[in-house]
Amino acid sequence: MRQFISKSANETIQLGKKLIDNLPKSYHVILLNGDLSSGKTTFTKGIGKALGITSVINSPTFTILKTYQGTKTLNHLDLYRMDGIGLDFDLEDYILDEDAISVIEWPSQVEELIPQKHVLVELKWLNETDREIKISTSDGNSDWIKKI
Template identity: 50%
Template sequence: MEKVIIIDNRDQTIALGKQIGKLLQPHMLMTLNGDLGAGKTTFTKGIGEGLGIKRIINSPTFTILKQYQGHLQLSHFDAYRLEGQSEDLGFEEILDSEDVCVVEWPEFLEDILPQERLAITIKRIDDSKREFILNPIGKKYEELVKEIDYENNYHG
């Protein structure tokens, strides 16, 4: 049950992330696919707001993993620099924990990622407009996507 959402600007990207963040439960995984500059980290900032995180969320490109405490702990991975190196880094323990996990560039961690997840693809339409394709894999993620009321919040 894929859902497609068109977002007009950065503020709406954060608002969508915030709405999803408020719906998240412990031990949920979201993977974010999209080109450089598509809005993956901006979207994650919104997720953090929805989780009640007060710290500034920025890209973990060079550190690979950043963790933030809110109502739930957020583990934010940027796997771009991990091509072929994901084993024995201890990430499996985090992915198996109660953390909400967001993984940018999931193709570089695919061998250790759980199958069930909310896979999100972000496509750039123009400088500010984005297409978010939400593909829930597993029952709890299907329920999550059903709860997202994007028309009233982003297009109304």
């Protein structure tokens, strides 16, 4: 696990970009945990930037899922308003797509669909600009995180 303090939205975006720049190919699911306004979608913008996505990335709170095309597909899921809907909405196909990066906000809504190997990013609101961001992996492999 590695902890960061982001002092701005731009730093949060850069951290998301650095995560993807160093992400081993064996990881394709990134879970984002944090309260409302903690920076989950801002972090996802950095992921999109690293994947060469030029379209605007915004929260799919009301649409559940947005898919973006870049050097690799980005599946961005925001499950804040959902409760156990993963199987009903066929989200499994998006979450388990190993040819894409799947970013899941509020992942507790689909725990049964999350692959055993994933990255966990925990974001905490500190003040208007600052965020505490912790990055860890489900399998304890954190050597690559040191490069971020």
